[in-house]
Amino acid sequence: MNILILDWRDPKNPRSGGAEVITFKYAKHWARTGHSVCWICNTFPGCSRNEMLSGVKFIRVSPNLGFTVFELIFTYPLFLSAAILKAFRLIHTQKIDMVIDEIHGLPFFTPFYSRARNVLLVCEVAGPIWDKMFPFPISLIGKFLEKVIYYVYHNTETWAISQNTKKDIFDLNKNSNIKILPLGIDFKKRPNVKKFSFPSAVFLGRLVKMKGVESAIAAAADIAKKLPKFHLYIIGLAGNEYLDFLKNLAFDLKISKNVTFCGRLTEEAKYKLLAQCHFLLHPSYKEGFGLTVLEAGLMGTPTIARTGSSLDNLITHAHNGLIFTNNQNISNLFINYYSRQQYQKLQKGATKLATRYLWNKILTKL
Structure with a gap:
């Protein structure tokens, strides 16, 4: 199976988080079990535009997303447009069987251009995050758009990473096709150190x-x-x-x-x-x-x-x-x-x- 992942970051991005760790773990598992996996994401300073990691092909598109709110407001639409264009070309020139559309505030709107098996991967519904991260009225616009976005995906297969996330999604679009994706961590042996002597x-x-x-x-x-x-x-x-x-x-x-x-x-x-x-x-x-x-x-x-x-x-x-x-x-x-x-x-x-x-x-x- 040919799998395409759309995400704003990848595990090598200095600002990657738990979402990228989870997605990469599954991507590596799919690659090991014989599937072809490609991941479209954002560039970052010093990165390679194209790179193969653990059997997963990464394609990075610019511009680099900014750190501040106002940088994000200007750079995110440009990145999103470039990523969608790249995804559209791949989907229509190669036999892509499944597209994983990972949402972080905004998704990649795959229902509008992909006839493959589209999956919306949701790590969290932003909700109150809009108020914490963005000033008014951007926060209000963001919360409104989030409701509209999830309606667009109401017939799309959806993967949530927790029961809470599943409930948040259902509250927005009443989608009954929501699966909980099992998560985990790699085993790490505890280092031979004691707790600090101070609190x-x-x-x-x-x-x-x-x-x-x-x-x-x-x-x-x-x-x-x-x-x-x-x-x-x-x-x-x-x-x-x-x-x-x-x-x-x-x-x-x-x-x-x-x-x-x-x-x-x-x-x-x-x-x-x-x-x-x-x-x-x-x-x-x-x-x-x-x-x-x-x-x-x-x-x-x-x-x-x-x-x-x-x-x-x-x-x-x-x-x-x-x-x-x-x-x-x-x-x-x-x-x-x-x-x-x-x-x-x-x-x-x-x-x-x-x-x-x-x-x-x-x-x-x-």
Whole structure:
């Protein structure tokens, strides 16, 4: 079978996230099992326009998407047009059997030009993300367009990555043809390191407003008032303007010495830090699934996550992680659990949860 994937990023893009990890895992699996897989995505500085990775052919089209909201407003329509044109040519010159149209705010509108088996892949329905990421009235326009977009796809086969995402899709278009795509993580042996001797937490993800990194920094300030040696490690990339804002926020809260911005780490360094910290702080306002929760759990590190973000479907409060309802709860939960006997229960629960979602168990069932 010839499979075409349309996505705004690919796993080598510096701003790729969990969605690209998931898609690439399936793409590699399909390639290994004899299918031809091509992936159209956006360029990024220093990339190759055409590249073969693990049996998957990548075709990257420009222009590079910007970091800021206003850069995205101007560059995204140009990228989308170029990607659709490239996809149209491939679909009509080669025998493409299945097109996976991955939506992140905007899809690739495959029902209008593809007669192949079209699949809409949804990691999350944006919903409140529009308000967090875009100013008014763009946020209002985005939420309206999202409803229209899902109506366009109401007869299209749809894959959702979680039960919550499936419900969000159904609420928008009443599509009954929605399948939940099983997700997983690769097994990683826990490095031979101990938890830090001081209270610690880590934030892991793209540094954008909807991921709630500002809430993590505010919580760090509250925790440091009672635990002065507390340290927060922030793993992830941001645009220069937003990164400066976050650093200034830490400075204004008088916790610059308590916060380390790590940038993007190697996998080895990332897992080592996950193993050393006491908690993963995950204050994201909206998540499709929550791979970082599982990655941390595999390292024996439980998560403190926001209720309503979809992660409360993954985490059972006080069993394999903690759920907070407002930002003040983050510091209270951390202080109440990090050095007590219940913490070991959370560790064991988080590890047990993670081992249920290993790729080698999931892919063998497909």
